[in-house]
Amino acid sequence: MSVSSEWIARGEIHIAATYARFPLVAQRGEGCRLWDVDGKSYLDFLAGVAVNNLGHCHPRVVSALQKQAAELLHVSNFYHIPQQIELAELLCSNSFGDRVFFCNSGAEANEAAMKLVRKYSQQVHGKERFEVITALASFHGRTLGTISATGQDKVRVGFEPVVPGFRYVPFGDIGAMRAALNEHTCAVMLEPVQGEGGVNLPPEGYLRDVRALCDEHDMLLVFDEVQVGCGRTGTLFAYQHDGVEPDIMTLAKALAGGPPIGAAIFREKHAEILGPGSHGSTFGGNPLISAAGVAALKTLLEDGVLENCRAMGDYVRKRLEELRERYSFVTEVRGRGLILGMELSIEGAEIVKKCLAKGLLINCTVGKVLRFLPPLIVTKDEIDEAMGILDSVLQEYK
Structure with missing residues (x-):
């Protein structure tokens, strides 16, 4: 049994079942990446559902917490x-x-x-x-x-x-x-x-x-x-x-x-x-x-975060539009900055699971809209990596 499986089994005994949780047991994060207890790395394009706008464990936030915790x-x-x-x-x-x-x-x-x-x-x-x-x-x-x-x-x-x-x-x-x-x-x-x-x-x-x-x-x-x-x-x-x-x-x-x-x-x-x-x-x-x-x-x-959000938001949208042109079941791409949705004519839940298995974290809302919420510090290389994973998953539905 993997370390993740052990934690999941323990959690199912005592944690209230108010979430349909994915089989990921998070251990640490840095920037746009998250690692599980088995050492697997993920590109986090959900950002704690728009909580980690500065990425995981931003140094300025961590330093402020450490200093204040001691006082x-x-x-x-x-x-x-x-x-x-x-x-x-x-x-x-x-x-x-x-x-x-x-x-x-x-x-x-x-x-x-x-x-x-x-x-x-x-x-x-x-x-x-x-x-x-x-x-x-x-x-x-x-x-x-x-x-x-x-x-x-x-x-x-x-x-x-x-x-x-x-x-x-x-x-x-x-x-x-x-x-x-x-x-x-x-x-x-x-x-x-x-x-x-x-x-x-x-x-x-x-x-x-x-x-x-x-x-x-x-x-x-x-x-x-x-x-x-x-x-x-x-x-x-x-x-x-x-x-x-x-x-x-x-x-x-x-x-x-x-x-x-x-x-x-x-x-x-x-x-x-x-x-x-x-x-x-x-x-x-x-x-x-x-x-x-x-x-x-x-x-x-x-720190130029807002400027990066606008620039990278345009770039993510461009890459998503390219996928829309390639896959007929992608009906619309919409959003602003780095909150973006890709609407599908098919259910999106399995696509989210397959992206997770390949190391990309996104989610699906209202059944058919894939939602992308990467940290505002995301880079073009990280976006390209994420879009490559998404593309490989969408190909299975072509």
């Missing part, structure tokens, strides 16, 4: 935390925001946003105004509140009744959104690019129209950038592509370069809504995680 791991948010303050300053000085609430995950960040929009609207407009419009095919998290916000029925099966107050409309259809408005609507929550829903980009002008609609009806606009923020689309935040600012933005995944973190960013005029006692998080923005966040964010801003 102070945790202190309550009853007190002021310098590392948290510095991270908040960086986020606000590089975005539309004025204030930050820190937590531990994207779902928690979205919960904070949903609480804020309800409290703000009820305070300004009264208790009858509490509904949030979200998009079909969206994904906002796994808590009871965020599965209620998610526009996919499959995440709610077995957990009904869900939290009331959400209406779903097709992504990109401003007419449908306008038709869904009623006297109860208080906010709109969207992903600027849908990740789990199949790497779906909004039509040109759509986000501007949504912003105008929210302004017209005095509704708050929330952008969920949990997956597409922190450089993934080639700008620090995805909303910057469309020149549209939200009232609230949620982040997580890549914000600390690997360790768990979440954040909700909002404007000064909403600061009093989340006053003392209204919300909290024991571990949110503690010294260790905030130090990693400062290092990760400075690296994104200072």
